[in-house]
Amino acid sequence: MAATLSPPRILPSGDSAITVEFSRNIDDAANQRVLALDRTLASEPVSGVTETVPTYRSLLVHYDPVQIDFDRLGEKLSALAQRPVPPTTKTRRWRIPVTYGGEHGIDLEDVAKRLKTTPEDIVARHIAGNYRVAMIGFTPGWSYLSGLEKSLHMPRRKDPRLLTPAGTISIGGVQTGVQCLAGPSGWHLLGRTAVRTYQLHRNPIFLLEPGDHVTFSTVDAKTFAEQDRAAEAGEIVADLIAS
Amino acid sequence: MSKLVISAIGPASSVQDGGRHGAQRYGLTPSGAMDRLALAAANCLVENAPFTAAIEIGPFGAAFTAREGAVRVALAGAPRNADVSRRAVTPDTSMTLADGETLTLGFARGGAFSYLAIEGGVAGEPMFGSLAVNARAGLGSPYPRPLQVGDELQTAAASGAVERRIDLPRLVEGPIRVAMGPQDDEFGEDATNLFLDSEWKISATSDRMGYRLEGPVIKHLHGHNIVSDGTVDGSIQVPGNGAPIVLMPDRGTSGGYPKIATVISADLGRFAQIPAGRGFRFRSVSMAEAQSEARKFAQLLRSLPDRVRPIEIFDLNIEALQDANVAGAAVSAIDAGTWQIPSADALAQD
Numbered sequence: 001m002a003a004t005l006s007p008p009r010i011l012p013s014g015d016s017a018i019t020v021e022f023s024r025n026i027d028d029a030a031n032q033r034v035l036a037l038d039r040t041l042a043s044e045p046v047s048g049v050t051e052t053v054p055t056y057r058s059l060l061v062h063y064d065p066v067q068i069d070f071d072r073l074g075e076k077l078s079a080l081a082q083r084p085v086p087p088t089t090k091t092r093r094w095r096i097p098v099t100y101g102g103e104h105g106i107d108l109e110d111v112a113k114r115l116k117t118t119p120e121d122i123v124a125r126h127i128a129g130n131y132r133v134a135m136i137g138f139t140p141g142w143s144y145l146s147g148l149e150k151s152l153h154m155p156r157r158k159d160p161r162l163l164t165p166a167g168t169i170s171i172g173g174v175q176t177g178v179q180c181l182a183g184p185s186g187w188h189l190l191g192r193t194a195v196r197t198y199q200l201h202r203n204p205i206f207l208l209e210p211g212d213h214v215t216f217s218t219v220d221a222k223t224f225a226e227q228d229r230a231a232e233a234g235e236i237v238a239d240l241i242a243s
Numbered sequence: 244m245s246k247l248v249i250s251a252i253g254p255a256s257s258v259q260d261g262g263r264h265g266a267q268r269y270g271l272t273p274s275g276a277m278d279r280l281a282l283a284a285a286n287c288l289v290e291n292a293p294f295t296a297a298i299e300i301g302p303f304g305a306a307f308t309a310r311e312g313a314v315r316v317a318l319a320g321a322p323r324n325a326d327v328s329r330r331a332v333t334p335d336t337s338m339t340l341a342d343g344e345t346l347t348l349g350f351a352r353g354g355a356f357s358y359l360a361i362e363g364g365v366a367g368e369p370m371f372g373s374l375a376v377n378a379r380a381g382l383g384s385p386y387p388r389p390l391q392v393g394d395e396l397q398t399a400a401a402s403g404a405v406e407r408r409i410d411l412p413r414l415v416e417g418p419i420r421v422a423m424g425p426q427d428d429e430f431g432e433d434a435t436n437l438f439l440d441s442e443w444k445i446s447a448t449s450d451r452m453g454y455r456l457e458g459p460v461i462k463h464l465h466g467h468n469i470v471s472d473g474t475v476d477g478s479i480q481v482p483g484n485g486a487p488i489v490l491m492p493d494r495g496t497s498g499g500y501p502k503i504a505t506v507i508s509a510d511l512g513r514f515a516q517i518p519a520g521r522g523f524r525f526r527s528v529s530m531a532e533a534q535s536e537a538r539k540f541a542q543l544l545r546s547l548p549d550r551v552r553p554i555e556i557f558d559l560n561i562e563a564l565q566d567a568n569v570a571g572a573a574v575s576a577i578d579a580g581t582w583q584i585p586s587a588d589a590l591a592q593d
Binding site: 011012013014015016017019021024025026038050051052053054055056057058059060062065066069070135136137138139140141142144180181183198200205206210 | 264265266267268269270271370379380381382422423424425426469470471472473474475476477478495496497498502505506507508509530533534536537538541
């Protein structure tokens with residue numbers, strides 16, 4: 001049997017949740033352990049645990065303190081988290097169509113200028129990436145992707161925008177993301193997709209799961225408009241290229 | 244079916260229940276009542292399950308009219324003047340509105356949120372098992388937004404059951420209790436002491452997502468950016484400007500600011516009821532104490548049905564006085580917070 005992994009930090013988030021923290025930074029290995037612990041808790045439920053929320057570096061475990069106390073659950077989670085990470089057997093891979101630049105990606109030119117290259121080159125670099133859904137959070141369906149090429153890492157905007165469009169594809173820090181609903185953002189907007197990662201009257205309501213793989217493809221603005229109508233009517237629009 | 248029509252309503256009023264759980268991993272926050280004990284108490288009075296959807300009423304006044312039949316309702320939570328056809332309504336009791344009758348509520352006095360439970364609940368289409376309004380995600384039923392004048396809630400016809408009263412224990416008073424963490428190590432001893440020793444006020448810009456606190460500036464040890472991690476109701480995050488925000492049921496599911504402490508679950512409702520501008524303090528408790536309080540709170544919620552009793556003769560005498568509009572007008576006349584100035588008609592009856 002493989003050696004056990006280093007223990008995570010067991011942090012209290014009030015009396016009804018524990019943050020199991022694997023790293024303080026954005027760290028791919030830590031995210032793998034977050035997702036592995038999440039899978040473990042799904043396949044071997046611990047009595048009293050009510051909900052789990054994976055993030056980049058930690059798993060938030062909600063529980064009922066009437067059923068299990070902090071010390072006991074903390075020990076249990078720590079032990080489960082030190083098991084070797086099993087290889088993932090099933091990974092879904094999505095291809096998400098994006099129309100880059102222009103009115104749909106108002107920061108593309110600026111990002112290219114800052115990196116002293118052309119918008120086409122930025123798009124090529126962004127499309128070349130193989131990304132993984134590290135976490136979904138903030139607002140419904142907002143999917144944070146890890147795997148952004150180093151040359152595209154850049155600080156967030158000094159002045160976050162109060163309103164950015166639904167379906168925005170953006171980069172911020174070391175991450176890229178698919179934003180589902182219109183809302184505030186301090187990231188650099190590269191383009192838009194018609195794909196709804198969250199749509200209420202569709203099955204499934206949430207398209208992406210933490211751990212899913214994602215790649216992007218380019219479509220022109222006209223195709224985007226067509227896909228947007230189809231997506232509004234409930235079509236998924238993204239391609240599931242492997243599962 | 245009867246219906247309850249919203250004849251007057253202020254901001255921050257919406258249909259809420261126990262919230263929708265299980266989809267925080269997709270970024271969907273639970274929402275649900277700001278004060279769960281008050282929601283459960285109101286529901287208990289009309290024999291609903293404790294976290295049945297009810298109307299959460301913000302600090303301003305409101306009025307509700309029964310149409311197409313009688314509607315049985317119960318009010319709990321923040322104290323406020325209430326009357327039906329100018330008969331004053333005692334708090335923490337059930338009441339039946341005859342077809343066409345209007346329940347009129349004044350401003351909250353000494354609290355923020357009241358709950359109007361409706362016998363049989365609110366008819367709607369649950370999403371993730373809940374009717375709770377989450378306006379940002381476009382969720383909630385029958386209206387995925389705060390209530391507006393003219394909205395209609397379909398309800399069961401009133402059963403005609405004997406009206407009831409609930410005796411709630413006096414809530415703990417004093418500081419709002421917190422468990423330190425999860426990122427208390429992002430703050431030095433001075434900052435932690437300042438947080439625990441200062442008087443705080445809730446800013447008027449607060450909402451169901453978060454209560455912004457006014458008080459001293461809480462400084463971070465290593466800057467205010469952490470890698471986003473999960474949040475809970477009661478997480479106290481400290482953004483770059485050093486003014487803490489306590490996250491409430493419509494919070495984002497993750498956040499990138501250090502969280503110095505978390506309001507204990509037993510005190511969340513009490514905290515939600517603190518009116519904007521009133522001073523309060525925090526007190527740090529051990530995890531053992533926080534969890535013991537959580538278990539006591541769960542026991543209190545379970546005990547609610549045993550605290551309900553039919554309204555007795557003595558109460559009826561009071562009601563008779565109110566019917567004669569003696570007590571009711573007296574209350575209205577002395578209370579500056581009242582919502583309606585008694586009309587000439589009402590005064591003439593005295």
